[in-house]
Amino acid sequence: FSDAINDKGVFLEKIEELLILSDIGPNTTAEILERFQSINLHLFRVNDFNHFKELLKQMLHELIPPQVDTSKIDPGMLNIVLIMGVNGTGKTSFAGKLAYYYKSKGYDSLLVPADTFRAGAIEQLHYLSKEAGVEFLRAAPGSDPASVVFDGIQSARAKKKVLLIVDTAGRLHTYHNLMRELAKIKRVILKNAPDALLCSTLVIDATTGQNGLFQASNFKESLGVSDITLTKLDGTAKGGIVLTIQKELSIPVSFIAFGEKITDMCRYNQDKFIETLLD
Amino acid sequence: RLSEKLKQILNKVREKGKISENDLKQSLKEIKLALLEADVHYKVVKDFISKLEKLANQESLSKTLTPGQQIIKMTHTVLTEILGEKQSKIRFNEEGPTNILLIGLQGSGKTTTAAKLALQIKKMGYIPALIAADKIRPAAIEQLQIMGEKAGADVFAGGVNQPVLNTIHEAQQWAKEHKRDVLIIDTAGRLHIDSELIQELKDIKNAIPIHETLLVLDALMGQDALRMADDFNKKIGVDGFILTKLDGDARGGVSLSIRSMTGKPIKFTGVGEKIIDLEPFYPDRMSSRILG
Numbered sequence: 001f002s003d004a005i006n007d008k009g010v011f012l013e014k015i016e017e018l019l020i021l022s023d024i025g026p027n028t029t030a031e032i033l034e035r036f037q038s039i040n041l042h043l044f045r046v047n048d049f050n051h052f053k054e055l056l057k058q059m060l061h062e063l064i065p066p067q068v069d070t071s072k073i074d075p076g077m078l079n080i081v082l083i084m085g086v087n088g089t090g091k092t093s094f095a096g097k098l099a100y101y102y103k104s105k106g107y108d109s110l111l112v113p114a115d116t117f118r119a120g121a122i123e124q125l126h127y128l129s130k131e132a133g134v135e136f137l138r139a140a141p142g143s144d145p146a147s148v149v150f151d152g153i154q155s156a157r158a159k160k161k162v163l164l165i166v167d168t169a170g171r172l173h174t175y176h177n178l179m180r181e182l183a184k185i186k187r188v189i190l191k192n193a194p195d196a197l198l199c200s201t202l203v204i205d206a207t208t209g210q211n212g213l214f215q216a217s218n219f220k221e222s223l224g225v226s227d228i229t230l231t232k233l234d235g236t237a238k239g240g241i242v243l244t245i246q247k248e249l250s251i252p253v254s255f256i257a258f259g260e261k262i263t264d265m266c267r268y269n270q271d272k273f274i275e276t277l278l279d
Numbered sequence: 280r281l282s283e284k285l286k287q288i289l290n291k292v293r294e295k296g297k298i299s300e301n302d303l304k305q306s307l308k309e310i311k312l313a314l315l316e317a318d319v320h321y322k323v324v325k326d327f328i329s330k331l332e333k334l335a336n337q338e339s340l341s342k343t344l345t346p347g348q349q350i351i352k353m354t355h356t357v358l359t360e361i362l363g364e365k366q367s368k369i370r371f372n373e374e375g376p377t378n379i380l381l382i383g384l385q386g387s388g389k390t391t392t393a394a395k396l397a398l399q400i401k402k403m404g405y406i407p408a409l410i411a412a413d414k415i416r417p418a419a420i421e422q423l424q425i426m427g428e429k430a431g432a433d434v435f436a437g438g439v440n441q442p443v444l445n446t447i448h449e450a451q452q453w454a455k456e457h458k459r460d461v462l463i464i465d466t467a468g469r470l471h472i473d474s475e476l477i478q479e480l481k482d483i484k485n486a487i488p489i490h491e492t493l494l495v496l497d498a499l500m501g502q503d504a505l506r507m508a509d510d511f512n513k514k515i516g517v518d519g520f521i522l523t524k525l526d527g528d529a530r531g532g533v534s535l536s537i538r539s540m541t542g543k544p545i546k547f548t549g550v551g552e553k554i555i556d557l558e559p560f561y562p563d564r565m566s567s568r569i570l571g
């Protein structure tokens with residue numbers, strides 16, 4: 001009988017390690033471990049950890065039902081994707097990937113370089129626009145990002161583009177002035193394209209730890225986050241923080257990126273994601 | 280905040296004057312949670328807690344500190360011990376130019392840090408130059424050139440189509456002719472599991488003597504930091520770390536993980552996007568930050 005108790009201890013520790021290493025966080029992990037505590041002791045005599053992985057998969061699906069991602073293009077109106085996030089997460093790269101993705105679906109877009117601050121940012125997006133085969137709005141370094149977005153809206157209307165993809169500068173959510181700048185960009189969009197379908201995508205790096213939850217809640221508070229794009233899944237990090245973000249903030253994941261080529265992205269699928277997480 | 284939580288638990292201990300088994304257990308539970316929330320690696324947390332437990336059990340209660348203060352003091356001690364007790368600086372080459380290689384994952388802050396480092400090294404009295412060895416990322420060379428200008432340091436670029444090793448060799452020659460005594464090489468972001476790009480780093484280290492290989496990593500990283508740092512260190516050797524984006528609210532537990540795994544020191548921290556935003560690493564400040 002004591003063997004079952006020992007096994008239970010070993011299994012719970014393995015589960016704890018698996019979850020913590022995925023970056024889902026200690027609080028969500030504690031909730032899951034609690035559910036395992038109430039499982040019948042005799043079940044733990046089954047010396048098969050894979051059996052518990054299956055249980056764990058079920059539990060994750062129950063505890064964190066996938067939020068529905070509503071990001072889609074309505075060709076009958078102007079669609080605007082505002083890409084934001086902290087520094088270095090892969091926003092500019094994703095802007096290029098998204099432009100290519102939608103182009104292959106028949107939606108031609110205009111790429112807007114609203115990061116007029118960081119060295120080489122405009123040139124970087126310009127290069128990607130050529131790779132994606134989409135038009136690029138010219139902007140001057142140091143110019144006001146909100147004015148650049150305003151120009152983008154006018155230009156999209158003039159050129160009859162149904163999709164505007166706006167890249168913004170990386171910013172840590174702890175800088176209130178930078179968060180205000182982003183909120184201003186959103187106001188400019190709502191004022192000048194009130195009829196547009198707006199998607200505010202928060203780009204999160206899969207290597208991000210618990211800070212990801214603060215990023216999501218702060219961006220949500222400042223201007224709203226419609227969905228998350230999770231990048232760099234081609235590395236060894238699992239990106240489990242997005243499960244806790246869904247659970248705590250109900251923000252869906254729309255896309256994932258897994259490489260540096262313009263085609264290295266696809267729509268998020270929670271089943272596949274959890275499967276890989278527990279591998 | 281950990282210190283608040285510990286105060287709460289141990290306030291009831293104050294009346295009894297000693298730590299009961301249960302109080303210690305509860306305190307360790309709070310410390311474990313704080314460390315995991317701070318992104319310290321799971322294995323490092325487990326070792327840390329067992330070390331702390333041993334220490335708490337063998338140490339007799341101090342007459343001057345409350346049990347709560349004593350546990351916090353012990354936690355700080357173990358943390359600072361792991362992080363390294365004093366500042367660790369760049370080891371300059373005594374017999375000629377110093378070559379510094381910056382490596383790291385995509386987007387960790389290498390290019391920005393390279394320029395910041397050039398400014399700091401200038402202030403130390405050297406004449407550094409930057410080498411743009413990232414031929415992969417669009418406009419990487421332009422980015423380094425603009426940042427180099429802010430640092431007041433020349434950037435040697437070579438064409439974007441020129442092989443990295445050719446650029447490195449030409450840069451070395453150019454540096455000799457122009458009496459640059461420190462070369463800072465900015466490389467393309469790469470995964471620790473990318474064998475081709477890992478080989479590129481090995482080739483660079485075989486081509487010219489590298490006196491400092493510094494791994495630039497993001498303070499916002501989670502559990503993956505330990506494996507990543509370990510991989511880079513095992514595969515190509517790392518002399519130290521630069522932790523970036525510490526101007527945010529990330530607790531920076533990665534610092535504990537990478538230090539305990541590789542034994543290599545954190546030399547600098549990035550605290551913003553401006554050229555002056557690079558500071559030496561202070562272990563005791565980091566330990567307070569991790570505990571929250």
Ligand SMILES: Nc1nc2c(ncn2[C@@H]2O[C@H](COP(=O)(O)OP(=O)(O)OP(=O)(O)O)[C@@H](O)[C@H]2O)c(=O)[nH]1
Pocket residue numbers: 085086087088089090091092093094115118121168169170171231232233234235257258259260264385386416468470
């Ligand atoms: N391996 C990998 N690298 C990626 C991925 N997405 C982006 N990158 C790389 O990450 C680095 C940073 O990407 P950027 O697109 O410049 O990131 P950003 O968020 O725009 O950065 P800032 O504008 O400076 O905040 C680049 O080297 C990209 O090639 C991905 O999915 N996988």
Ligand SMILES: Nc1nc2c(ncn2[C@@H]2O[C@H](COP(=O)(O)OP(=O)(O)OP(=O)(O)O)[C@@H](O)[C@H]2O)c(=O)[nH]1
Pocket residue numbers: 087088118170172383384385386387388389390391392413416419466467468469523524525526527548549550551552556
């Ligand atoms: N807030 C803050 N941002 C930083 C810091 N260091 C770098 N950054 C920003 O992080 C982003 C990425 O920096 P880069 O220097 O392009 O990173 P990288 O490692 O060279 O990226 P790749 O070459 O694509 O791998 C940029 O937006 C930088 O301005 C820092 O200490 N604090």
Ligand SMILES: [Mg+2]
Pocket residue numbers: 091092093115121167168169170
């Ligand atoms: Mg960018």
Ligand SMILES: [Mg+2]
Pocket residue numbers: 389390391413416419466467468
């Ligand atoms: Mg770079």
